[in-house]
């Protein structure tokens with residue numbers, strides 16, 4: 001990981017990224033006039049806003065920004081420039097970069113640094129040591145009087161937490177099953193300072209979590225239910241926020257088996273919501289935010305093993321309601337329903353779930369955003385959406401009209417676990433809302449949780465989506 005730190009001067013000859021509103025060379029940069037003229041030409045003649053130069057092995061980057069405070073799209077441009085910088089630095093085996101911010105606005109600097117640090121992520125645990133090509137970049141120095149120590153330490157935490165979530169998503173099910181996932185959260189708790197309790201199968205049975213147990217029937221690995229709690233003494237919220245993460249460590253579809261290409265082969269990502277919840281608790285505890293947050297993660301794999309739940313089965317959920325299970329590939333809602341019911345005991349101020357829940361959400365808006373919906377207040381929704389724009393994990397709100405409830409009706413049980421052919425992301429959300437009695441917002445991250453090709457600083461594979469969004473939300477709300 002590349003660590004960010006504040007510095008007061010540029011080390012002579014160090015690789016440099018300069019953020020400015022217009023290009024002018026300064027003696028402290030140590031940049032030759034010929035190079036400066038080249039940069040000026042690139043900007044003027046070619047109308048470039050981002051210039052990259054390799055001068056006798058020294059890497060220099062210039063990024064031009066507005067004189068105004070950065071709006072969300074401008075910050076995203078800087079994160080992407082950060083990715084280009086990180087790639088170039090590593091290709092040239094550079095170990096560190098200094099960012100000089102001449103723009104007068106710390107947002108640009110923080111966004112550029114964030115992009116560099118997140119793009120530097122690699123998942124190399126399973127590469128033999130001889131074959132690892134490890135990124136060399138390990139330090140990002142920041143020269144910006146406007147950037148506070150707190151902002152920089154928080155950014156280090158956000159990057160660290162996002163990478164932890166990515167690691168969990170990238171780990172396949174033969175390495176990370178439900179118990180391993182729960183243990184990973186236990187470690188997060190130890191490292192960051194929050195409470196973690198893990199329910200084993202016996203306890204889950206005792207609690208009658210019928211939804212979670214039904215999905216687990218076809219598996220040889222037991223399920224887990226993890227409760228994380230960060231409750232600082234100075235918490236500003238009386239009622240806690242509850243985060244619920246879908247922890248399907250692998251989704252074969254069960255007896256309603258998925259095809260392999262571009263479907264089952266990606267399904268180690270089906271605990272992306274759980275990873276985001278655990279990593280968010282890690283981040284807010286490390287940053288010591290003044291907010292009381294509880295994280296709940298029901299976890300299991302979904303497999304067509306011998307006693308696998310079968311389409312047509314009627315399942316009694318933890319809340320006592322019955323579900324006619326007509327498609328075992330709609331398993332996420334079965335395990336989340338019990339967690340959402342469990343959340344009632346906390347009388348949450350707001351419950352947010354994160355789940356790679358439906359292909360329909362991904363089909364509707366692609367990988368470019370999160371599909372959101374729910375019963376939260378307009379104010380809560382607006383704040384979540386605002387955080388979404390701010391960190392570029394945007395939320396597209398879908399309708400939550402009553403008519404969609406009708407699509408989940410069953411003749412022989414309280415509900416079916418699938419709706420009709422249309423509005424699949426919404427019927428899934430409606431199913432979940434049935435198990436809530438508090439302000440609720442559902443985030444379907446099926447689109448952005450996992451990329452099959454490099455997507456700028458989000459990289460390839462697990463993106464850690466949700467962590468930056470929730471950290472931003474909690475750092476502004478109580």
Ligand code: BES
Nearest residue numbers: 327329330332356357358359360418446
């Ligand atoms: N885990 C999948 C959803 C998913 C799809 C996540 C693509 C990430 C990328 C989920 O469990 C699922 O299979 N949903 C079904 C629901 C259907 C059977 C009602 C789907 O979307 O097809």
Ligand code: MN
Nearest residue numbers: 251329330331
């Ligand atoms: Mn499924």
Ligand code: ZN
Nearest residue numbers: 248251270332
């Ligand atoms: Zn799934």
